[in-house]
Every structure is written in structure tokens, then in C-alpha cells.
Amino acid sequence: MITAFIGVGSNVDREKHIRAACQELSLIASNLKMSPVYACESFGFSGNDFYNMVVRLDTSLNLVEFSAALKEIEVKWGRDIDAAKFQNRTIDLDILLFGNEISQKKPLVPREDIFKYSFVTQPLYDLAPDLVIPNDERTLCQILAAIPAPVALRRIDFQF
Template sequence: MVLTDPQAGNLVAIALGSNLGDSRTILMAAIDQLSQDPKIKLQATSHWYQTAAVGPPQPDYLNGCVSVLTTYSPKVLLEKLLAIEVQFGRVRQERWGPRTLDLDVLLFGQSVIQTPTLTVPHPYLHERAFVLAPLAEICPGWIHPVLKQTIAELTKAVDYTGVHRLAN
């Protein structure tokens, strides 16, 4: 798996989630928005998963993942993702609260990034079935740069209760 190409950029895994509004429409529109950016090339899209919410009581989520090639830096990509969230009505009121759209950078090539606004690999990636299930569909062989295990290997250590793959 080639994670960095000087011409095409870095391979990046992004998680998508929504539990407010018409989640499937919102998530598909967010992917469309990403794919229209000339510096982002969509590589793969997972199935959607209905998942029980983590955090305060709220509706179930619809979750999925995409992989993209991008020439953006991690910081600029994060800014682009946050702007897309806002376009779709994202309001940050409480940690792990309900949202119209959540876009998270999970992996950025083999980079390990720790800034006040971005941590890559995502700090909870290896603990969350709702992230690992769709991620394993599109990039099972990607090696977690800190844990040194493939995504497929990481899936074996999580509980999939409350995570249901939907037909696309």
C-alpha cells in the first residue's frame, strides 16, 4: 500500500458520521464536496454502518470512512474538513454530542502528528468498532504508525455490539 506519492500526495483516511437530519444524504453530500476539491482525490468509500452513540443519550449514528489522496498539509486538510462540517450545520455544543456531520482525520500516510488542534493517528481509532469496521473495508492492510498493527489486526480487539453494516 503506497501511502505517499510525490505527485499525488498523501493517502489519508477520514471518518464520517452523522446522527441529526437526513444523515445518509448529508454524508453523501460531504463526500461529494470532498471529491470536488482539485487537491483531493477520492480513492475508496466504505459501506455505511448504523451505530449506537458514544456519549450522552442521542440517536444512533450513521458512520463510514473514505480514503483520499491529497496534496494538502494535515493542517489545511483539517481546516477544509471543519469548513465542510459548518456548511452542513455542525454546531459544537458538547463533547460527543449529536451532530449533523463529523469529519475526522484518522490516518495521514504514516505520519504521527500532535498539535493542539490535530492528533494523528486519531487517538481513539483503535478502540472504536464504528471506525474500524468501515476503515477495515477500504484499507485493511494500512499499518497503524504507532501501534504497528494493520487495521485488520486492530479489528480483532474491539466489540462490535451495536454496529450494523447497512446495504448501500
């Protein structure tokens, strides 16, 4: 089994789609642990606020198989995977970490969003504060502090 960390986001019918994403992940993985859910403004475009969180899970799939399974979930729940990067999302599932694997080809892991966006790093930190990112010597706290323009986050009282 491989432990993976998945970024989960939605800005369309957010509560429904965050719950659906977690339910779908439970069908392809085990030992799910969820971070708190955060709300933040849409990034890179004008749209509804996003809900973002991170899920820690164990999977027997390899990286390519797991990535394909996540894409299937996104499409099932109405995501247009060929659409522009910054746009409204029913469900957005991103592999942040996949064990200690480092991949320079798609899917890229560790995902660079960990080092760029507080809406990714904060819930990851909440879930696993002592986590060591492969190929990086900094703590998640140091990575959070180094994000150049952190997005304002509001922790949501979310019931799964």
C-alpha cells in the same frame, strides 16, 4: 499527494449528510474510495443512531490546511464546532490517518479513535485491511479484536 483516511459520521438526516460529506470531500481531494456504511447507537449520549463510514482519498493540502477544510465543511452543513463532544451531528469529519504522518498536536494523527471505537476501525478495515498504522505494529484485525467494548454495528445497504 498524500493519502488520507477520513471518518465520516452523521445522526441527523443521515443519508443526506453522508452523501453531502462525500460530495464535499470530492471537491477538495481526489481518488475517493468509500467503505461500507454502518449504523450504530449513539455513543456517550442519548440520541439517534449514527451512520459511520471511512473515506480514503488523496490530497495536495498539508495536514493543517486539510483539517481547516474539513472544519469548513462541517460548519457549512450545520455543525456547531464549539458544542459538547458527544451530541447529535449533521456531519462529523475526522482525520484518522494522514499519510505516515504522526502528530502529537491538533490535529492528532493517527487518531486514537482507531484504537477505541469499532465504528471507526471496522469501516477502516473494510476499506484497507492490510493498512499499517504509523507507530503501531498490529494489524487492523488485531486492533479490532482489542477494542474493549465494541459497539454493535449494522451494515447498511447505502447507495451513494
